[in-house]
Amino acid sequence: MANLDDLYREIILDHYRTPRNRGELPSPPAIRTEGYNPLCGDELVVYLDIRDGVLVDIKLTGHGCSISQASSSMMSAAVKGKSIDDVRAVIERFKQLMTVHAASLDDGADAPVADIHTMGELAALQGVVKFPVRIKCATLSWNTLSQGLDEGYGVQGTGSK
Amino acid sequence: MANLDDLYREIILDHYRTPRNRGELPSPPAIRTEGYNPLCGDELVVYLDIRDGVLVDIKLTGHGCSISQASSSMMSAAVKGKSIDDVRAVIERFKQLMTVHAASLDDGADAPVADIHTMGELAALQGVVKFPVRIKCATLSWNTLSQGLDEGYGVQGTGSK
Amino acid sequence: MSSYNARRVRSDTPLLQREINGRPITYLDSASSSLPPRPVIEAMSRYYELRHANVHRGVYQTAVEATEVYEGARVATGRFIHAPKGDAEVVFTKNTTESFNLLAKSWGAANLRAGDVVLVTEMEHHANIVPWFQLRDQLGIEVRFVPVTDDFRLDLSDFDHLLDGVKLFSFTAASNVLGTRNPVKELTRAAHARGALVALDAAQSVGHQPMDVVDLDVDFVCFSAHKMLGPTGLGVFWTRAEILESMPPFLGGGGMIADVRLDGYVPANGPTRFEAGTPPIAETAGLTAAIRYLEGLGLENVERHERALTTDALARLWERFEGRVRVIGPATSDDRGGVLSLDVEGVHPHDVAQVLDQFGVCVRPGHHCAKPLMRRFHLAATARASFGPYSLSEDTDVLLEALESAVTMFA
Amino acid sequence: MSSYNARRVRSDTPLLQREINGRPITYLDSASSSLPPRPVIEAMSRYYELRHANVHRGVYQTAVEATEVYEGARVATGRFIHAPKGDAEVVFTKNTTESFNLLAKSWGAANLRAGDVVLVTEMEHHANIVPWFQLRDQLGIEVRFVPVTDDFRLDLSDFDHLLDGVKLFSFTAASNVLGTRNPVKELTRAAHARGALVALDAAQSVGHQPMDVVDLDVDFVCFSAHKMLGPTGLGVFWTRAEILESMPPFLGGGGMIADVRLDGYVPANGPTRFEAGTPPIAETAGLTAAIRYLEGLGLENVERHERALTTDALARLWERFEGRVRVIGPATSDDRGGVLSLDVEGVHPHDVAQVLDQFGVCVRPGHHCAKPLMRRFHLAATARASFGPYSLSEDTDVLLEALESAVTMFA
Numbered sequence A, B: 001m002a003n004l005d006d007l008y009r010e011i012i013l014d015h016y017r018t019p020r021n022r023g024e025l026p027s028p029p030a031i032r033t034e035g036y037n038p039l040c041g042d043e044l045v046v047y048l049d050i051r052d053g054v055l056v057d058i059k060l061t062g063h064g065c066s067i068s069q070a071s072s073s074m075m076s077a078a079v080k081g082k083s084i085d086d087v088r089a090v091i092e093r094f095k096q097l098m099t100v101h102a103a104s105l106d107d108g109a110d111a112p113v114a115d116i117h118t119m120g121e122l123a124a125l126q127g128v129v130k131f132p133v134r135i136k137c138a139t140l141s142w143n144t145l146s147q148g149l150d151e152g153y154g155v156q157g158t159g160s161k
Numbered sequence C, D: 001m002s003s004y005n006a007r008r009v010r011s012d013t014p015l016l017q018r019e020i021n022g023r024p025i026t027y028l029d030s031a032s033s034s035l036p037p038r039p040v041i042e043a044m045s046r047y048y049e050l051r052h053a054n055v056h057r058g059v060y061q062t063a064v065e066a067t068e069v070y071e072g073a074r075v076a077t078g079r080f081i082h083a084p085k086g087d088a089e090v091v092f093t094k095n096t097t098e099s100f101n102l103l104a105k106s107w108g109a110a111n112l113r114a115g116d117v118v119l120v121t122e123m124e125h126h127a128n129i130v131p132w133f134q135l136r137d138q139l140g141i142e143v144r145f146v147p148v149t150d151d152f153r154l155d156l157s158d159f160d161h162l163l164d165g166v167k168l169f170s171f172t173a174a175s176n177v178l179g180t181r182n183p184v185k186e187l188t189r190a191a192h193a194r195g196a197l198v199a200l201d202a203a204q205s206v207g208h209q210p211m212d213v214v215d216l217d218v219d220f221v222c223f224s225a226h227k228m229l230g231p232t233g234l235g236v237f238w239t240r241a242e243i244l245e246s247m248p249p250f251l252g253g254g255g256m257i258a259d260v261r262l263d264g265y266v267p268a269n270g271p272t273r274f275e276a277g278t279p280p281i282a283e284t285a286g287l288t289a290a291i292r293y294l295e296g297l298g299l300e301n302v303e304r305h306e307r308a309l310t311t312d313a314l315a316r317l318w319e320r321f322e323g324r325v326r327v328i329g330p331a332t333s334d335d336r337g338g339v340l341s342l343d344v345e346g347v348h349p350h351d352v353a354q355v356l357d358q359f360g361v362c363v364r365p366g367h368h369c370a371k372p373l374m375r376r377f378h379l380a381a382t383a384r385a386s387f388g389p390y391s392l393s394e395d396t397d398v399l400l401e402a403l404e405s406a407v408t409m410f411a
Ligand SMILES: Cc1ncc(COP(=O)(O)O)c(C=O)c1O
Pocket: C254, C276, C277, C278, C279, D031, D032, D095, D096, D097, D098, D125, D127, D128, D172, D174, D175, D176, D201, D203, D204, D224, D369
């Protein structure tokens, strides 16, 4: 049986109460991407300032539950200042952390354990996989970031240089 | 538990094997009415020769199960030569015989017993109500006759006199 | 709470015997789906164990019995809602949503043309909105909304004007978000006076109060078995026989035809015209059992019981939280059902529901398929608690205790 | 019949323990609906007793579990038919018939225009005919039929010509009247070569033989849970993810939307776009149990078992009645399933079925929702006997005895 403390770690509540990197960036030049969780109505806007392959700044606005708010706040802290390649690597590892394999739904097996030792604060979110309905809350900001990067490369390729 | 002998009385099988009043009548002047049971594909054509308020002749063609064939044969014998009022009275009584009240479906109560003593051979068909799915087979010809009479009055009113 | 024995209902309901996180379950999500009592579950098992066969056209014993189960449920349903022609007016669908799609895509497509107005309300469930948008996109009808006032009632100040050009007024008897019960008879009278037909979304009222389609004088009614102690997979569509006979087919297939040839088909008459394919048969056994169970309880008693619980809960929520927990819906239990949409200060509804789960309390966070209404009140979501015939004031005790914990945790 | 233990299946099936008219039931109507084994019935009862809640959007324990039951059934179904993208390609409907209506009214309405041809066959069930007629009446498409030969096979002599202008070839894997199994891979290859998509009516094949949508290379598949030992009220629609994503919504309501505003709606992505309203949830618990049960038996074993029964029955019918009882369908068990449509000399199918009922034998008289096919063979009806995984050669013994009695009675 999943325990509530696995979900609401103190560090998560901390990020929820005092979210990092809240705000907007002028766009353009920043990339502005909207994320949306139709199931619970969570909305999120991610602003990305990318220069020379580096995510120089990131800001977030929107509303959502503690998990979605904390996840986006922790994400912003984890990726800010990193090279795009490194950002993508972090996204990849986070997605792995959040994966509940279809097989586990079918067979009742446990979700696979991701490599959490390299993830710092983000590891606090691993408790979310024990609450599968909340995974969408945790991944909303990451999917939005991912989408922003994809769009960003389009933008960069065509002339923000 | 309903017994098969209730359904296939000897007199019914007799009418099935040697149906009365098979054939056609020239129409017009005879009224020609088609009956159709979409569930089992039974088809029936009833020809009515009505003169001065009397059903002078009736003929039947079509195909169907033993119950529908026997019922139509017995019907033809029962109504031929009768006044239209009398025919309608026979139809009424027969319909009553065949009624399974909705309430009995709902509550599992027995179907009401109709006044079967005045019905002659037709009473042999009362076993059909114990097989509710077969009621439609038994009533097809009667509904077709009824419809024919209704149309017939239209026709008579407008000028076959 | 008078002679009504909710504790007895609770003990009849297997799921309520379950424990969650070491505590007895506190089920407060009946507005989403109700919990079937043992007789309903057993009626379906027994059906499969003893009688299952496809319905219609079968002459062997179990096929006859299965048909009796199915048609018997139609009779029981007709009687339950006081349909004037009984079973001849009852169509079985998959759920309320399919019933509304049937209404829109059969009656609507045949009777509405560009410019005609379908009037709904801002407090409708998506089931009574989206099918009309689909028809609008197809035919060019107008979909108009009756607004909702700040105190969670229909705003009828401009109603007469809103009725201009309306061919159908389709509205909910009770809001699944606000709990608000609408004045069905009054609204119906007004709509009829303007020549409009009236469709009623009874998903939240059937099973919670008596339903009499003749008394209400509505023209169409839609509801779901799973919200009235019955099974999933079964809905009801009712309309008067004259209208039913005039409606063209909806889904095509076996069972709904009189004839099929290489060059076309002839639809069947009666309710079966709208029941294409093998219907939910076992589910109708469950529905009949649910109807009998509810009739045994007495719908007036259920209504009185749920109203008492609601009055009590409204008072205690206010007492304990003094506004830190807001009820999005009428503040008194007049003209409202037992649906309490909660907005907890500083705590997202998802988190409310998650914390409550730790106490075994089942409430539903979200927009409750009523996004226009949520927008109206500038909410993304609420945490909704709702009562059923088996609810007890102990449920409210646990709800309050758990809410307290949520408020503290996120403070 | 090899190591397959049909007697074990029989003892797992509660309904087969029943007596009819003092004799053990002889159930020969699996083509209409199959009889669920105990694990299927229990899975549904257990669901209602322990886990029932509405799916999606719920965060409390039972809502999460109910969602797992529901989505788990989607995963199990995807695996069962070897869907390349698994659950992402599985839509739950009410029955095969709704699946075909979804196909016609979503994919068809979006992709077909006046003059386009939908090719079906003369041996189709009404479920795969009427929705196309409805689309024809609406859009002016042409519905064309592949004829059937005198020996009960598709007449492919002019097939290439029949494929002219065809956008979709929609046909049955196995006829529910004739038993004929069509060469799915060959037909699909030919249709694809001409640029047509292929839809398969798998209602009579899923549960009777292995199903692999990749191997068959078809584009759409429709079937019903109740014909594969599962419950009523649940059907499946499968198509490749690319096609699914391109299909516009069908029924409108809750669950199938991403957003609803006062001025319109945005549909959801994935299978849920086609699942408006509360779905049949308990039924999916039954479907998963049915799939597991069938997988435990091994579909190859079921197929071999039913073929052996069919071979035996065909031989014994001929031996005993020498033509007085005609089988309307292929005379050998190659490329045919266990469906035996009987035409008894001088006895109407209704009477055949009625007499057989006296022996506890369940066969279905009628047109079996395939009127064009019946007309093709100048029949109003047949009495159809069909096998399932629990059938035994003793069933054939009783069938023959009862048929003898029918022949004698009406002689
Ligand atoms: C070949 C075939 N297709 C479609 C159907 C329709 O299935 P359902 O009635 O479950 O919609 C049937 C069942 O009778 C069938 O045999």
